[in-house]
Amino acid sequence: MRAMQIERFRIAQFGPRLGTRMEGEQAREQLIALLRSLPEDGQVRISMEGIDVLSTSFADELIGRTLHQLMIGEFGARTMILETPALDLADGIDVKLAQRQMAMLCLSDDSWHLIGAHTPAMTETLGLIIDKGTTTAKELAAELGLQMNACVNRVARLAKLHLIRREQIGMSGPQAIYSLHSILKS
Amino acid sequence: MNQLTIETIDQVIEWITIDKLDRLDLTNIRFVDPYALLILHLIILEREEEGRPIEVAWPQAASVNRWMMAMGIVAGNSHNSAPASKNRESTLQPITRIENESGIGHVVDGFHHRLAERYPLTESSRRGLVAVMIELFQNIPHHSNATGTVADPHGIAAMQDYEDSIFLAVADKGIGLSTSLGLRNGYGGLSDAGALDVVFHQGVSRFDDPGRGGELQRIADLIRSWDGVFALRTGRALYYFDSRGGDVYDVPNFPGVQLGLRLPRRVLT
Numbered sequence: 001m002r003a004m005q006i007e008r009f010r011i012a013q014f015g016p017r018l019g020t021r022m023e024g025e026q027a028r029e030q031l032i033a034l035l036r037s038l039p040e041d042g043q044v045r046i047s048m049e050g051i052d053v054l055s056t057s058f059a060d061e062l063i064g065r066t067l068h069q070l071m072i073g074e075f076g077a078r079t080m081i082l083e084t085p086a087l088d089l090a091d092g093i094d095v096k097l098a099q100r101q102m103a104m105l106c107l108s109d110d111s112w113h114l115i116g117a118h119t120p121a122m123t124e125t126l127g128l129i130i131d132k133g134t135t136t137a138k139e140l141a142a143e144l145g146l147q148m149n150a151c152v153n154r155v156a157r158l159a160k161l162h163l164i165r166r167e168q169i170g171m172s173g174p175q176a177i178y179s180l181h182s183i184l185k186s
Numbered sequence: 187m188n189q190l191t192i193e194t195i196d197q198v199i200e201w202i203t204i205d206k207l208d209r210l211d212l213t214n215i216r217f218v219d220p221y222a223l224l225i226l227h228l229i230i231l232e233r234e235e236e237g238r239p240i241e242v243a244w245p246q247a248a249s250v251n252r253w254m255m256a257m258g259i260v261a262g263n264s265h266n267s268a269p270a271s272k273n274r275e276s277t278l279q280p281i282t283r284i285e286n287e288s289g290i291g292h293v294v295d296g297f298h299h300r301l302a303e304r305y306p307l308t309e310s311s312r313r314g315l316v317a318v319m320i321e322l323f324q325n326i327p328h329h330s331n332a333t334g335t336v337a338d339p340h341g342i343a344a345m346q347d348y349e350d351s352i353f354l355a356v357a358d359k360g361i362g363l364s365t366s367l368g369l370r371n372g373y374g375g376l377s378d379a380g381a382l383d384v385v386f387h388q389g390v391s392r393f394d395d396p397g398r399g400g401e402l403q404r405i406a407d408l409i410r411s412w413d414g415v416f417a418l419r420t421g422r423a424l425y426y427f428d429s430r431g432g433d434v435y436d437v438p439n440f441p442g443v444q445l446g447l448r449l450p451r452r453v454l455t
Contacts, residue, residue: 019320
Protein backbone atom coordinates (compact mmCIF):
# COMPACT_ATOMS: atom_id res chain seq x y z
CA MET A 1 0.00 0.00 0.00
CA ARG A 2 1.51 3.34 -1.03
CA ALA A 3 1.92 6.14 1.48
CA MET A 4 -0.78 8.82 1.67
CA GLN A 5 0.39 12.21 0.39
CA ILE A 6 0.29 14.80 3.17
CA GLU A 7 0.65 18.55 2.57
CA ARG A 8 0.80 21.33 5.15
CA PHE A 9 -1.27 24.50 4.92
CA ARG A 10 0.13 27.22 7.22
CA ILE A 11 -2.59 29.64 8.26
CA ALA A 12 0.07 32.10 9.48
CA GLN A 13 1.05 32.78 5.86
CA PHE A 14 -1.93 35.19 5.91
CA GLY A 15 -0.77 36.96 9.10
CA PRO A 16 -0.57 36.28 12.84
CA ARG A 17 -3.93 37.88 13.74
CA LEU A 18 -6.88 36.74 11.63
CA GLY A 19 -9.44 38.00 10.98
CA THR A 20 -12.48 38.84 9.09
CA ARG A 21 -14.73 36.65 6.95
CA MET A 22 -13.27 38.28 3.87
CA GLU A 23 -9.76 37.25 4.91
CA GLY A 24 -11.03 33.75 5.63
CA GLU A 25 -12.66 33.53 2.23
CA GLN A 26 -9.42 34.49 0.49
CA ALA A 27 -7.48 31.91 2.49
CA ARG A 28 -10.13 29.26 1.70
CA GLU A 29 -9.51 29.60 -2.03
CA GLN A 30 -5.88 28.60 -1.45
CA LEU A 31 -6.82 25.74 0.87
CA ILE A 32 -9.24 24.37 -1.70
CA ALA A 33 -6.62 24.67 -4.45
CA LEU A 34 -4.20 22.66 -2.29
CA LEU A 35 -6.85 20.00 -1.56
CA ARG A 36 -7.67 19.64 -5.25
CA SER A 37 -3.97 19.33 -6.13
CA LEU A 38 -3.66 16.18 -4.00
CA PRO A 39 -4.38 12.60 -5.03
CA GLU A 40 -7.87 11.30 -4.20
CA ASP A 41 -6.73 10.00 -0.79
CA GLY A 42 -4.42 12.90 0.04
CA GLN A 43 -4.46 14.84 3.29
CA VAL A 44 -4.03 18.50 4.22
CA ARG A 45 -2.70 19.27 7.68
CA ILE A 46 -3.76 22.79 8.57
CA SER A 47 -1.10 24.25 10.82
CA MET A 48 -1.78 26.98 13.36
CA GLU A 49 1.92 27.42 14.12
CA GLY A 50 2.71 31.15 14.30
CA ILE A 51 -0.92 32.18 14.82
CA ASP A 52 -1.60 34.68 17.59
CA VAL A 53 -5.37 35.18 17.28
CA LEU A 54 -7.85 33.41 15.04
CA SER A 55 -11.40 34.75 15.14
CA THR A 56 -14.44 32.51 14.91
CA SER A 57 -15.47 34.24 11.67
CA PHE A 58 -12.14 33.53 9.97
CA ALA A 59 -12.21 29.98 11.32
CA ASP A 60 -15.66 29.39 9.89
CA GLU A 61 -14.83 30.77 6.46
CA LEU A 62 -11.55 28.86 6.17
CA ILE A 63 -12.23 25.59 7.95
CA GLY A 64 -15.97 25.31 8.62
CA ARG A 65 -16.98 25.90 5.02
CA THR A 66 -14.19 23.78 3.55
CA LEU A 67 -14.99 20.90 5.87
CA HIS A 68 -18.62 21.16 4.83
CA GLN A 69 -17.58 20.82 1.18
CA LEU A 70 -15.38 17.86 2.14
CA MET A 71 -18.30 16.23 3.97
CA ILE A 72 -20.63 16.48 0.99
CA GLY A 73 -18.04 14.79 -1.19
CA GLU A 74 -16.64 17.68 -3.22
CA PHE A 75 -13.05 16.60 -2.57
CA GLY A 76 -13.38 12.81 -2.88
CA ALA A 77 -11.78 10.83 -0.06
CA ARG A 78 -9.30 13.54 0.88
CA THR A 79 -9.00 14.42 4.57
CA MET A 80 -8.08 17.43 6.69
CA ILE A 81 -6.44 17.52 10.11
CA LEU A 82 -5.73 20.54 12.29
CA GLU A 83 -2.35 20.95 13.97
CA THR A 84 -1.99 23.51 16.76
CA PRO A 85 0.78 24.32 19.25
CA ALA A 86 -1.92 25.13 21.88
CA LEU A 87 -5.45 23.75 22.03
CA ASP A 88 -7.00 27.06 23.12
CA LEU A 89 -5.91 28.59 19.80
CA ALA A 90 -8.40 26.25 18.15
CA ASP A 91 -11.33 27.43 20.33
CA GLY A 92 -12.85 29.47 17.50
CA ILE A 93 -12.72 26.48 15.15
CA ASP A 94 -14.21 24.23 17.82
CA VAL A 95 -17.13 26.64 18.29
CA LYS A 96 -17.90 26.98 14.59
CA LEU A 97 -17.61 23.27 13.80
CA ALA A 98 -19.99 22.55 16.69
CA GLN A 99 -22.39 25.14 15.29
CA ARG A 100 -22.22 23.39 11.89
CA GLN A 101 -22.61 19.93 13.53
CA MET A 102 -19.23 18.84 12.20
CA ALA A 103 -16.05 17.55 13.85
CA MET A 104 -12.37 17.46 13.03
CA LEU A 105 -9.21 15.77 14.29
CA CYS A 106 -6.83 18.15 15.98
CA LEU A 107 -3.22 17.33 16.85
CA SER A 108 -1.64 19.15 19.77
CA ASP A 109 1.23 18.20 22.10
CA ASP A 110 1.71 14.85 20.36
CA SER A 111 -1.84 13.74 21.06
CA TRP A 112 -5.08 13.86 19.11
CA HIS A 113 -8.31 15.58 20.10
CA LEU A 114 -11.69 15.69 18.50
CA ILE A 115 -13.04 19.25 18.15
CA GLY A 116 -16.48 20.43 17.10
CA ALA A 117 -19.71 18.44 17.55
CA HIS A 118 -18.88 15.04 18.96
CA THR A 119 -20.06 12.54 21.52
CA PRO A 120 -18.12 10.30 23.93
CA ALA A 121 -19.20 7.34 21.77
CA MET A 122 -17.64 8.90 18.66
CA THR A 123 -14.40 9.66 20.51
CA GLU A 124 -14.27 6.12 21.91
CA THR A 125 -14.78 4.52 18.51
CA LEU A 126 -12.35 6.84 16.75
CA GLY A 127 -9.75 6.23 19.46
CA LEU A 128 -9.94 2.49 18.90
CA ILE A 129 -9.56 2.87 15.14
CA ILE A 130 -6.56 5.19 15.63
CA ASP A 131 -4.96 2.71 18.05
CA LYS A 132 -5.45 -0.21 15.67
CA GLY A 133 -4.52 1.67 12.49
CA THR A 134 -6.70 -0.67 10.45
CA THR A 135 -9.71 -2.67 11.61
CA THR A 136 -13.26 -3.76 10.72
CA ALA A 137 -16.67 -2.95 12.15
CA LYS A 138 -16.94 -6.56 13.34
CA GLU A 139 -13.73 -6.27 15.35
CA LEU A 140 -14.80 -2.93 16.76
CA ALA A 141 -18.25 -4.20 17.75
CA ALA A 142 -16.64 -7.06 19.66
CA GLU A 143 -14.16 -4.80 21.46
CA LEU A 144 -16.72 -2.13 22.28
CA GLY A 145 -19.38 -4.66 23.29
CA LEU A 146 -21.86 -3.22 20.78
CA GLN A 147 -24.53 -4.65 18.52
CA MET A 148 -23.24 -4.69 14.93
CA ASN A 149 -25.86 -2.15 13.78
CA ALA A 150 -24.89 0.33 16.49
CA CYS A 151 -21.24 -0.04 15.60
CA VAL A 152 -21.93 0.39 11.86
CA ASN A 153 -23.83 3.60 12.61
CA ARG A 154 -20.94 5.01 14.64
CA VAL A 155 -18.47 4.13 11.90
CA ALA A 156 -20.70 5.61 9.20
CA ARG A 157 -20.79 8.93 11.07
CA LEU A 158 -16.99 8.97 11.42
CA ALA A 159 -16.58 8.14 7.73
CA LYS A 160 -19.04 10.85 6.70
CA LEU A 161 -17.00 13.42 8.63
CA HIS A 162 -13.83 12.11 6.92
CA LEU A 163 -12.40 11.29 10.36
CA ILE A 164 -11.55 7.77 9.17
CA ARG A 165 -11.09 6.19 5.78
CA ARG A 166 -13.45 3.35 4.84
CA GLU A 167 -12.69 0.86 2.08
CA GLN A 168 -15.15 -1.76 0.83
CA ILE A 169 -13.60 -5.22 0.95
CA GLY A 170 -16.63 -7.43 0.27
CA MET A 171 -20.32 -8.09 0.86
CA SER A 172 -22.15 -10.00 3.56
CA GLY A 173 -25.60 -10.59 2.12
CA PRO A 174 -26.95 -7.16 1.22
CA GLN A 175 -24.48 -5.41 3.51
CA ALA A 176 -21.10 -4.04 2.45
CA ILE A 177 -18.06 -5.04 4.49
CA TYR A 178 -15.47 -2.35 5.01
CA SER A 179 -11.98 -2.13 6.30
CA LEU A 180 -11.54 0.95 8.43
CA HIS A 181 -8.36 3.01 8.45
CA SER A 182 -7.06 5.70 10.74
CA ILE A 183 -6.28 8.93 8.88
CA LEU A 184 -3.39 9.53 11.26
CA LYS A 185 -1.61 6.59 9.66
CA SER A 186 0.52 7.60 6.70
CA MET B 187 -26.58 65.91 34.96
CA ASN B 188 -22.83 65.80 35.59
CA GLN B 189 -21.88 62.54 33.84
CA LEU B 190 -22.39 61.21 30.34
CA THR B 191 -22.32 57.43 30.63
CA ILE B 192 -24.14 54.24 29.67
CA GLU B 193 -26.56 55.08 32.44
CA THR B 194 -27.29 58.70 31.41
CA ILE B 195 -26.82 59.06 27.64
CA ASP B 196 -30.41 58.00 26.92
CA GLN B 197 -31.56 61.19 28.62
CA VAL B 198 -29.56 63.17 26.05
CA ILE B 199 -31.09 61.14 23.20
CA GLU B 200 -34.53 61.93 24.61
CA TRP B 201 -33.79 65.67 24.76
CA ILE B 202 -32.61 65.71 21.17
CA THR B 203 -34.94 63.24 19.44
CA ILE B 204 -38.16 63.57 21.46
CA ASP B 205 -37.99 67.02 23.04
CA LYS B 206 -36.36 68.32 19.81
CA LEU B 207 -33.92 70.55 21.68
CA ASP B 208 -31.54 72.50 19.46
CA ARG B 209 -29.13 73.28 22.25
CA LEU B 210 -27.29 70.76 24.38
CA ASP B 211 -25.85 72.01 27.64
CA LEU B 212 -22.91 69.89 28.74
CA THR B 213 -21.24 72.56 30.82
CA ASN B 214 -21.58 70.67 34.11
CA ILE B 215 -20.37 67.34 32.71
CA ARG B 216 -17.38 66.06 34.65
CA PHE B 217 -17.05 62.58 33.19
CA VAL B 218 -17.81 60.97 29.83
CA ASP B 219 -17.43 57.28 29.03
CA PRO B 220 -16.57 56.07 25.48
CA TYR B 221 -20.07 54.62 24.86
CA ALA B 222 -21.71 57.96 25.65
CA LEU B 223 -19.01 59.77 23.68
CA LEU B 224 -19.72 57.76 20.53
CA ILE B 225 -23.48 58.24 20.86
CA LEU B 226 -22.98 61.97 21.39
CA HIS B 227 -20.80 62.01 18.27
CA LEU B 228 -23.53 60.24 16.27
CA ILE B 229 -26.28 62.52 17.62
CA ILE B 230 -24.34 65.60 16.53
CA LEU B 231 -23.58 64.00 13.16
CA GLU B 232 -27.21 63.01 12.62
CA ARG B 233 -28.40 66.54 13.23
CA GLU B 234 -25.71 68.00 10.98
CA GLU B 235 -26.84 65.65 8.22
CA GLU B 236 -30.42 66.78 8.75
CA GLY B 237 -29.28 70.37 8.30
CA ARG B 238 -30.26 71.26 11.88
CA PRO B 239 -26.96 71.30 13.77
CA ILE B 240 -27.11 71.22 17.53
CA GLU B 241 -25.52 74.00 19.46
CA VAL B 242 -23.38 72.35 22.11
CA ALA B 243 -22.19 74.08 25.27
CA TRP B 244 -19.11 71.98 25.97
CA PRO B 245 -18.01 70.91 29.47
CA GLN B 246 -16.38 73.60 31.55
CA ALA B 247 -14.11 71.09 33.27
CA ALA B 248 -10.83 71.49 31.41
CA SER B 249 -9.79 67.85 31.84
CA VAL B 250 -13.05 66.58 30.32
CA ASN B 251 -12.84 69.08 27.50
CA ARG B 252 -9.25 68.09 26.70
CA TRP B 253 -10.11 64.40 26.82
CA MET B 254 -13.07 64.84 24.47
CA MET B 255 -10.88 66.81 22.06
CA ALA B 256 -8.14 64.22 22.20
CA MET B 257 -10.71 61.48 21.58
CA GLY B 258 -11.75 63.25 18.39
CA ILE B 259 -14.80 65.29 19.38
CA VAL B 260 -13.96 68.89 18.71
CA ALA B 261 -16.31 71.77 19.40
CA GLY B 262 -17.73 72.97 16.11
CA ASN B 263 -16.16 70.09 14.22
CA SER B 264 -17.65 67.06 15.90
CA HIS B 265 -17.28 64.64 13.02
CA ASN B 266 -13.56 65.14 12.77
CA SER B 267 -12.24 61.67 13.55
CA ALA B 268 -8.61 62.75 13.59
CA PRO B 269 -7.40 62.90 17.17
CA ALA B 270 -6.27 66.25 18.45
CA SER B 271 -2.75 66.33 19.76
CA LYS B 272 -3.56 67.79 23.17
CA ASN B 273 -3.59 65.42 26.13
CA ARG B 274 -2.91 62.48 23.85
CA GLU B 275 -1.19 60.61 26.67
CA SER B 276 -4.41 60.25 28.68
CA THR B 277 -6.44 58.80 25.81
CA LEU B 278 -6.13 55.14 25.01
CA GLN B 279 -7.72 54.96 21.55
CA PRO B 280 -9.44 57.98 19.97
CA ILE B 281 -12.58 57.67 17.86
CA THR B 282 -11.73 55.63 14.79
CA ARG B 283 -13.84 55.32 11.69
CA ILE B 284 -14.72 51.85 10.36
CA GLU B 285 -15.94 51.77 6.78
CA ASN B 286 -15.26 48.43 5.20
CA GLU B 287 -14.13 44.93 5.99
CA SER B 288 -10.75 45.28 4.33
CA GLY B 289 -9.67 47.99 6.78
CA ILE B 290 -10.61 46.10 9.92
CA GLY B 291 -7.34 44.22 10.37
CA HIS B 292 -5.52 47.54 10.40
CA VAL B 293 -7.94 49.10 12.91
CA VAL B 294 -7.71 46.06 15.22
CA ASP B 295 -3.91 46.15 15.02
CA GLY B 296 -4.03 49.81 16.06
CA PHE B 297 -6.28 49.12 19.05
CA HIS B 298 -4.21 46.09 20.00
CA HIS B 299 -0.98 48.08 19.77
CA ARG B 300 -2.34 50.87 22.00
CA LEU B 301 -3.51 48.37 24.57
CA ALA B 302 -0.29 46.35 24.55
CA GLU B 303 1.76 49.54 24.91
CA ARG B 304 0.02 50.40 28.14
CA TYR B 305 -0.71 47.03 29.76
CA PRO B 306 0.94 43.66 30.15
CA LEU B 307 -2.32 41.76 29.51
CA THR B 308 -2.46 38.04 30.10
CA GLU B 309 -2.16 36.03 26.89
CA SER B 310 -5.69 34.66 27.08
CA SER B 311 -7.33 38.01 27.82
CA ARG B 312 -5.31 39.76 25.11
CA ARG B 313 -6.34 37.14 22.57
CA GLY B 314 -9.92 37.27 23.79
CA LEU B 315 -10.07 41.05 23.48
CA VAL B 316 -8.57 41.09 19.98
CA ALA B 317 -11.02 38.42 18.83
CA VAL B 318 -13.89 40.43 20.34
CA MET B 319 -12.76 43.55 18.47
CA ILE B 320 -12.54 41.70 15.16
CA GLU B 321 -16.07 40.36 15.51
CA LEU B 322 -17.56 43.65 16.69
CA PHE B 323 -15.85 45.79 14.09
CA GLN B 324 -16.77 43.54 11.17
CA ASN B 325 -20.41 43.56 12.25
CA ILE B 326 -20.49 47.15 10.98
CA PRO B 327 -19.83 46.40 7.27
CA HIS B 328 -21.77 43.10 7.49
CA HIS B 329 -24.96 44.40 9.06
CA SER B 330 -25.26 48.19 9.49
CA ASN B 331 -26.06 48.81 5.84
CA ALA B 332 -27.31 45.40 4.75
CA THR B 333 -30.23 47.03 2.94
CA GLY B 334 -27.93 49.42 1.07
CA THR B 335 -30.07 52.34 2.17
CA VAL B 336 -27.74 54.14 4.58
CA ALA B 337 -26.03 57.30 3.36
CA ASP B 338 -22.33 57.32 4.29
CA PRO B 339 -22.41 53.90 5.96
CA HIS B 340 -19.74 53.61 8.61
CA GLY B 341 -19.17 52.89 12.25
CA ILE B 342 -16.92 54.31 14.93
CA ALA B 343 -15.01 52.77 17.79
CA ALA B 344 -13.03 54.08 20.74
CA MET B 345 -11.34 52.75 23.85
CA GLN B 346 -10.33 54.27 27.19
CA ASP B 347 -8.67 52.90 30.30
CA TYR B 348 -9.48 53.73 33.91
CA GLU B 349 -7.98 52.81 37.25
CA ASP B 350 -10.12 49.71 37.51
CA SER B 351 -11.30 48.99 33.98
CA ILE B 352 -10.84 49.17 30.23
CA PHE B 353 -13.78 50.48 28.24
CA LEU B 354 -14.39 49.60 24.58
CA ALA B 355 -17.22 51.13 22.56
CA VAL B 356 -18.43 50.56 19.00
CA ALA B 357 -21.32 52.37 17.35
CA ASP B 358 -23.07 53.02 14.08
CA LYS B 359 -26.29 54.65 13.02
CA GLY B 360 -27.18 52.10 10.42
CA ILE B 361 -30.30 49.98 9.99
CA GLY B 362 -30.25 48.36 13.44
CA LEU B 363 -30.68 44.74 14.50
CA SER B 364 -34.38 44.27 13.76
CA THR B 365 -34.09 45.53 10.16
CA SER B 366 -30.95 43.47 9.60
CA LEU B 367 -32.63 40.30 10.94
CA GLY B 368 -35.77 41.14 8.95
CA LEU B 369 -33.82 40.40 5.77
CA ARG B 370 -33.91 36.74 6.76
CA ASN B 371 -36.99 34.63 6.11
CA GLY B 372 -39.03 34.10 9.25
CA TYR B 373 -37.51 37.00 11.18
CA GLY B 374 -39.41 39.94 9.72
CA GLY B 375 -41.39 42.32 11.90
CA LEU B 376 -39.40 41.82 15.09
CA SER B 377 -39.42 44.63 17.62
CA ASP B 378 -36.04 45.92 18.76
CA ALA B 379 -36.40 44.00 22.03
CA GLY B 380 -37.45 40.90 20.06
CA ALA B 381 -34.37 41.24 17.86
CA LEU B 382 -32.14 41.42 20.94
CA ASP B 383 -33.81 38.30 22.26
CA VAL B 384 -33.17 36.18 19.15
CA VAL B 385 -29.62 37.49 18.78
CA PHE B 386 -28.63 36.87 22.40
CA HIS B 387 -30.69 33.80 23.22
CA GLN B 388 -30.77 31.97 19.88
CA GLY B 389 -27.56 33.25 18.26
CA VAL B 390 -29.44 34.17 15.09
CA SER B 391 -27.99 36.43 12.39
CA ARG B 392 -29.45 37.70 9.13
CA PHE B 393 -27.70 34.86 7.26
CA ASP B 394 -29.28 31.40 7.22
CA ASP B 395 -25.88 29.72 6.84
CA PRO B 396 -25.50 27.52 9.97
CA GLY B 397 -21.95 28.79 10.48
CA ARG B 398 -23.10 32.39 10.81
CA GLY B 399 -24.38 34.05 13.98
CA GLY B 400 -23.71 33.53 17.65
CA GLU B 401 -20.81 35.99 17.90
CA LEU B 402 -22.62 38.61 19.99
CA GLN B 403 -23.95 35.86 22.24
CA ARG B 404 -20.42 34.53 22.78
CA ILE B 405 -19.05 38.02 23.42
CA ALA B 406 -21.77 38.62 26.03
CA ASP B 407 -20.89 35.29 27.67
CA LEU B 408 -17.21 36.22 27.75
CA ILE B 409 -17.91 39.63 29.29
CA ARG B 410 -20.19 38.00 31.87
CA SER B 411 -17.44 35.51 32.75
CA TRP B 412 -15.07 38.47 33.25
CA ASP B 413 -17.60 40.23 35.57
CA GLY B 414 -17.75 43.11 33.09
CA VAL B 415 -20.46 45.53 32.07
CA PHE B 416 -22.22 45.01 28.73
CA ALA B 417 -24.57 47.43 26.99
CA LEU B 418 -25.98 46.99 23.50
CA ARG B 419 -28.53 49.41 22.23
CA THR B 420 -30.55 49.16 19.04
CA GLY B 421 -33.51 51.38 18.17
CA ARG B 422 -35.80 51.44 21.20
CA ALA B 423 -34.20 48.65 23.23
CA LEU B 424 -31.12 48.28 25.39
CA TYR B 425 -29.66 45.01 26.59
CA TYR B 426 -27.61 45.78 29.69
CA PHE B 427 -25.96 43.64 32.30
CA ASP B 428 -23.27 43.94 34.93
CA SER B 429 -22.03 41.60 37.65
CA ARG B 430 -25.37 41.98 39.50
CA GLY B 431 -27.51 40.91 36.54
CA GLY B 432 -29.32 42.62 33.72
CA ASP B 433 -32.26 42.85 31.38
CA VAL B 434 -33.65 44.40 28.21
CA TYR B 435 -34.86 47.96 28.78
CA ASP B 436 -37.00 50.41 26.78
CA VAL B 437 -35.00 53.45 25.69
CA PRO B 438 -35.68 56.43 23.40
CA ASN B 439 -35.32 55.57 19.73
CA PHE B 440 -31.97 56.06 18.03
CA PRO B 441 -30.86 54.52 14.72
CA GLY B 442 -28.25 51.78 14.42
CA VAL B 443 -26.44 49.69 17.01
CA GLN B 444 -24.26 51.00 19.83
CA LEU B 445 -22.27 48.80 22.14
CA GLY B 446 -20.18 49.43 25.25
CA LEU B 447 -18.03 46.96 27.20
CA ARG B 448 -16.43 47.80 30.53
CA LEU B 449 -13.90 45.17 31.50
CA PRO B 450 -12.31 44.93 34.95
CA ARG B 451 -8.54 45.34 34.70
CA ARG B 452 -7.98 42.75 37.42
CA VAL B 453 -9.13 39.96 35.09
CA LEU B 454 -7.18 41.26 32.10
CA THR B 455 -3.76 42.06 33.52
